[in-house]
Amino acid sequence: xxxxxxxxxxxxxxxxxxxxxxxxxxxxxxxxxxxxxxxxxxxxxxxxxxxxxxxxxxxxxxxxxxxxxxxxxxxxxxxxxxxxxxxxxxxxxxxxxxxxxxxxxxxxxxxxxxxxxxxxxxxxxxxxxxxxxxxxxxxxxxxxxxxxxxxxxxxxxxxxxxxxxxxxxxxxxxxxxxxxxxxxxxxxxxxxxxxxxxxxxxxxxxxxxxxxxxxxxxxxxxxxxxxxxxxxxxxxxxxxxxxxxxxxxxxxxxxxxxxxxxxxxxxxxxxxxxxxxxxxxxxxxxxxxxxxxxxxxxxxxxx
Amino acid sequence: xxxxxxxxxxxxxxxxxxxxxxxxxxxxxxxxxxxxxxxxxxxxxxxxxxxxxxxxxxxxxxxxxxxxxxxxxxxxxxxxxxxxxxxxxxxxxxxxxxxxxxxxxxxxxxxxxxxxxxxxxxxxxxxxxxxxxxxxxxxxxxxxxxxxxxxxxxxxxxxxxxxxxxxxxxxxxxxxxxxxxxxxxxxxxxxxxxxxxxxxxxxxxxxxxxxxxxxxxxxxxxxxxxxxxxxxxxxxxxxxxxxxxxxxxxxxxxxxxxxxxxxxxxxxxxxxxxxxxxxxxxxxxxxxxxxxxxxxxxxxxxxxxxxxxxxxxxxxxxxxxxxxxxx
Numbered sequence: 021x022x023x024x025x026x027x028x029x030x031x032x033x034x035x036x037x038x039x040x041x042x043x044x045x046x047x048x049x050x051x052x053x054x055x056x057x058x059x060x061x062x063x064x065x066x067x068x069x070x071x072x073x074x075x076x077x078x079x080x081x082x083x084x085x086x087x088x089x090x091x092x093x094x095x096x097x098x099x100x101x102x103x104x105x106x107x108x109x110x111x112x113x114x115x116x117x118x119x120x121x122x123x124x125x126x127x128x129x130x131x132x133x134x135x136x137x138x139x140x141x142x143x144x145x146x147x148x149x150x151x152x153x154x155x156x157x158x159x160x161x162x163x164x165x166x167x168x169x170x171x172x173x174x175x176x177x178x179x180x181x182x183x184x185x186x187x188x189x190x191x192x193x194x195x196x197x198x199x200x201x202x203x204x205x206x207x208x209x210x211x212x213x214x215x216x217x218x219x220x221x222x223x224x225x226x227x228x229x230x231x232x233x234x235x236x237x238x239x240x241x242x243x244x245x246x247x248x249x250x251x252x253x254x255x256x257x258x259x260x261x262x263x264x265x266x267x268x269x270x271x272x273x274x275x276x277x278x279x280x281x282x283x284x285x286x287x288x289x290x291x292x293x294x295x296x297x298x299x300x301x302x303x304x305x306x307x308x309x310x311x312x313x314x315x316x317x318x319x320x321x322x323x
Numbered sequence: 324x325x326x327x328x329x330x331x332x333x334x335x336x337x338x339x340x341x342x343x344x345x346x347x348x349x350x351x352x353x354x355x356x357x358x359x360x361x362x363x364x365x366x367x368x369x370x371x372x373x374x375x376x377x378x379x380x381x382x383x384x385x386x387x388x389x390x391x392x393x394x395x396x397x398x399x400x401x402x403x404x405x406x407x408x409x410x411x412x413x414x415x416x417x418x419x420x421x422x423x424x425x426x427x428x429x430x431x432x433x434x435x436x437x438x439x440x441x442x443x444x445x446x447x448x449x450x451x452x453x454x455x456x457x458x459x460x461x462x463x464x465x466x467x468x469x470x471x472x473x474x475x476x477x478x479x480x481x482x483x484x485x486x487x488x489x490x491x492x493x494x495x496x497x498x499x500x501x502x503x504x505x506x507x508x509x510x511x512x513x514x515x516x517x518x519x520x521x522x523x524x525x526x527x528x529x530x531x532x533x534x535x536x537x538x539x540x541x542x543x544x545x546x547x548x549x550x551x552x553x554x555x556x557x558x559x560x561x562x563x564x565x566x567x568x569x570x571x572x573x574x575x576x577x578x579x580x581x582x583x584x585x586x587x588x589x590x591x592x593x594x595x596x597x598x599x600x601x602x603x604x605x606x607x608x609x610x611x612x613x614x615x616x617x618x619x620x621x622x623x624x625x626x627x628x629x630x631x632x633x634x635x636x637x638x639x640x641x642x643x644x645x646x647x648x649x650x
Contacts (some may be wrong), residue, residue: 030342032392035349036454039544043460057447073346075354076367100354101346102421104458108393111452114445114485117478117518118436133432147421148490151558153517181587186625188587223521259504260542271504293620295645299580311649313623318642320580320627321635 033058034070038084039104041095048092071305075100105321108149117145120154125164159205163198165228166207170195175212175235179226183286186228194235198222201282204267210235248280251287252302262298265290287314344370348385349394353418358399358410394418427464434463444478466566479540480525482516482649484547489513491553494530498545499538506544512556528559535559568577578630579605584598585625589618604629616641 033056040055041047047055053063067086074083074097085096107115123137158235169176180187193209196217200206205222255262255275263271271277281287284306291300292313300307348465351368352359361382365371371378386396395417400409425433434594437449481497488495495513498506511527514535518524523540580602581589593605609615616638619626 027342027345028388028391031345031349031388032451034342034346035392036451036458040454040459043458055457059452062565065589069340069343070346072340073343073350076347076369078347078369097462100350102532103415103418104455106393106417106419106421107452107455107491108448109487110445110448110483111455113490114440114449117445117451118439118449119432120518121439122436124592130527136428137432140432143422148486151489151515152486153515159521186585186587186622258502260500260502262506274432289623292623292645293617295620295641296648299645299648307649314642314649315625315647317627318639318646320624321639321642 029294030069033066034073035101035105036097037066037070038101040100041093042098042102045094046089046092049088050091052093091151107147110113112144112147113152116141116148117152117154119144124154124161159222162225162228163205163222164253165193165230166198166225169228169230170197173234175231175233176209177229177231180220181224181226183224183283183289189222192231193218193220201267248282249284249287249303250280251300251306253274253277253279253291254299254301256299257296257297258294262294265294284309292317341371344368344381345385345388349389349413352396352411352413352414356413357399358412360408360410364411420459422456425456425459425461427462430459430461430463440478442479444482448483455641479543481540481543481547484549485516485525485540488547488549489516492556492558493553494550494555495527495547497543497547497548500542500544509536509538510550511538512558514558522586529558574608574610574632577607577628577634578607578627579607579619580627581605581622582625586622587624589626612637 038054042110044052049060050309053060058066067088070084071086072078076082081097084098084101085094087094119137119141123134123141126133126137140142166176168174173194176193178191178193179188180191192212193207194212195207195209197208198205199208199219206219206224208217208219210216211218230264230286253262253276255271255277259271259275262277266277266279266281270279287300288306288309291298291310295314300310329464345415347369348364351364359367361379364382365378371381373381389396394413396411397417398409398411434453437453440446440449485495487493494510496508496510498562499509502508510530512527512530513525513527515526516523517526525538525540526535527538529536530532579589579593580598581604583601583603589605589607593607596604596608598604607618612634616628616634619628619638620641628638
């Protein structure tokens, strides 16, 4: 789509101003300007322009009338344009995708709400030829549940895929807040099991269940006590997969990559899984652990 | 304050302003009950000046501009006996908001849907769409609606162009990062956009590779260029129904030994039998050898390949190379 020129955008606003003003009589100039995303001076100019438009003849009887009443705007004599315009492809698409995401976040028990959303979705799908799908996204559904628990200070049971143990385990946690790092989202939560604050990567959370009991935030030091570890790697192939794995595109042309991670154990597994495309150079002790890990796997294949 | 501008002065100002001419043209064509001829438009609608040829050019541009705003000007005749007297009008039903029977709850839902995009690529469109809905004057029923999601959505910047290209069936081209992070120009007939597990994907026909391909939007390395005119391809619906086989490889089965209770990711798509008290045997379907080997290596000492033999040899050689690299 070519970006619309300024006069075309102005026409678009002028046409939308008429039905908006007719249902929002006595709106303040300030609020009107904010609604249309332009400043008050520009809005005053556009209202002036609108007052020079009307039906052929263009006598005062045919022109649109705009009144300012101590900073409040009213419109008159606007019948011809008094209909909200059809939604464009992009307007339909943005609302449609939004509805689909809402649908995924709504709880299955809210039946009337879901039916309403479905009816709107199918009506809007018919309006655009574009094929757009939003699949169920467990991550955002979990996020909604966890955000509610954070607000209510509620302890949760989460099923977590432990990268260290390579198992799905159930953890009792007091959720504190979310943070992003290297493109991943982490839940920072107090883990009952470890008696300490830990980071849980959102995409490794398999399910979220409320316990119904509240926790007291005063007892928790909200800073995770895990320190990040700096790694130095050399990437020889599959650069895209490795950049995405570590959540960073910063691979030098010669293959060198510096990155820091929360878990040395996870880094070791990641390096082994991407053999032989990536080599861990530093830290030295972790490099030795990688070699030991590789040899242990090799031992499984020994006759 | 009332705008006291005398009519002559108004006409002078109006003539000079393109946006006012376009609004006046829209009003005239919407209000008319019959088709207006070009001559009538030039005579009556404010803003058309110059000789016949200049007015003609102006009118053609105005029609294109209104079309770019989604306003369709219909060409027709009001008297079938005089077909040369073709005229123009805008049908109110094609101009007006399409959504019918909106109630306070739907308005509240749509406004939550639109507000997700506050800062993202689709934000402006959502905002202008919501404005049109607000103009209906239907009170939004916010009270009966809990906030379903508080997060804002991140729409990739390429999303608006791709939505329009799919809708208009126009070809697109863009720079795309290949497996080695090298940027390559791809030419695609866009078919479908889908959002799955936090990523946006474009599915389309790659005209250079002559096949369906899937592209992840965060791997785009440029904006999207629109190529050529609308309706320049047909969507191959049958191919879309069989996306699994996109890369053209056949579905094969590998047998993998997995320690009991371990490696949940490998188990997700597998058929499991017991090997002995310590190990299970998993039949894992796969299309791509490298991806399967990677999955097995993620499981570390909890998994090893039993069959086929050439995969087993391949993973052993990979492990030996990696040991040598790290030595």
